[in-house]
Amino acid sequence: MPMAHPLLLAVLVTFGATALGALPALGLKHLSEHRKDFLLGMSGGVMLSATCFSLLLPAVDRARAQGFAPLLAATLVALMLLTGAALIHVANELTPHEHFYQGRQGVDAKKLKRIWLFILAITIHNIPEGLAVGVTAGTGDQAIALPILIGIGFQDIPEGLVVALALIANGYLLRDAFFVALITGVVEAIGAVAGYGFVNLTQSVLPWTLAGAGGMMLYVISHEMIPESHSRGNAKFATGGLMIGFALMLVLDIALQ
Numbered sequence: 001m002p003m004a005h006p007l008l009l010a011v012l013v014t015f016g017a018t019a020l021g022a023l024p025a026l027g028l029k030h031l032s033e034h035r036k037d038f039l040l041g042m043s044g045g046v047m048l049s050a051t052c053f054s055l056l057l058p059a060v061d062r063a064r065a066q067g068f069a070p071l072l073a074a075t076l077v078a079l080m081l082l083t084g085a086a087l088i089h090v091a092n093e094l095t096p097h098e099h100f101y102q103g104r105q106g107v108d109a110k111k112l113k114r115i116w117l118f119i120l121a122i123t124i125h126n127i128p129e130g131l132a133v134g135v136t137a138g139t140g141d142q143a144i145a146l147p148i149l150i151g152i153g154f155q156d157i158p159e160g161l162v163v164a165l166a167l168i169a170n171g172y173l174l175r176d177a178f179f180v181a182l183i184t185g186v187v188e189a190i191g192a193v194a195g196y197g198f199v200n201l202t203q204s205v206l207p208w209t210l211a212g213a214g215g216m217m218l219y220v221i222s223h224e225m226i227p228e229s230h231s232r233g234n235a236k237f238a239t240g241g242l243m244i245g246f247a248l249m250l251v252l253d254i255a256l257q
Contacts, residue, residue, distance in 0.1 A: 021160025045245025084215025130191020
C-alpha cells in the first residue's frame with residue numbers, strides 16, 4: 001500500500017472501517033452475548049499486539065536512532081507510556097460517560113442524557129486508537145504505519161458492529177444506534193488528524209508520541225475492554241478472542257515489515 005497520502009489513509013481507515021462494521025446492525029439487530037464478548041476480546045488483542053509491536057518497540061528504536069543509550073531510551077519510553085495512560089485516566093475520571101454494562105461514571109454524569117453519555121464514553125475509548133493511527137502514519141515509514149493502519153481497521157469493523165448492536169439492545173432506534181457507531185469513527189478520524197499533525201510539526205517528538213499513544217491504548221485495553229468483555233460470564237470466549245486478535249496482529253506486523 002503506497003503511503004503517498006498517509007493522512008487520507010488514516011482518516012479512511014478509522015472512519016470507513018467503523019462505518020462498514022456498523023452497517024450489518026441495520027438488518028441483523030441481534031448478536032449473542034458470547035459472540036459480542038469474543039469480538040470485543042479480539043479487538044482488545046489486536047490493540048494489545050499493536051501497542052507492543054507497532055508503537056512501543058518502534059518508539060525505543062526511534063529514540064535510540066536519535067542517540068539515546070538503550071537503557072535511557074527504554075526508560076524515557078516507559079515514562080511516556082505512563083504519561084499517556086495518566087492522561088486518559090484523568091479524562092476518564094473527569095468526563096461524564098456511561099458504559100453499556102458498568103453504568104455511569106465521571107463528574108455530573110446524572111445531568112446528561114444517556115445517548116450523550118455513551119458518546120462521551122466512546123470518545124474516551126477511541127481517541128487513543130485515532131492518535132496511534134495518526135502518529136504512525138506521520139512517520140512516513142510503511143513498516144511502522146501499515147500494521148497499525150490495517151490492524152486498527154481490522155478491529156474497528158467488529159467494534160462498530162458491537163457498538164451499534166449494544167445500543168439497539170439498550171432500546172435505541174436503529175438510526176440512533178447507527179449514528180452513534182458512526183461517531184466512533186469520526187472521533188478516531190479526528191484523533192488521527194491530531195496525531196498526524198503533531199508528529200509532522202517536529203520528528204524529534206516521534207518516539208515520545210508513539211510511546212504516549214501506546215500508553216493510552218494500554219490503559220483502554222486494561223481498564224475498559226478486558227473488564228467489559230469478562231463482565232457477562234463469557235471470559236473463555238473473550239480470552240480466546242484476545243489471543244486470536246493478538247496472534248493475528250503479530251503475524252501482520254511481521255509480514256508487513
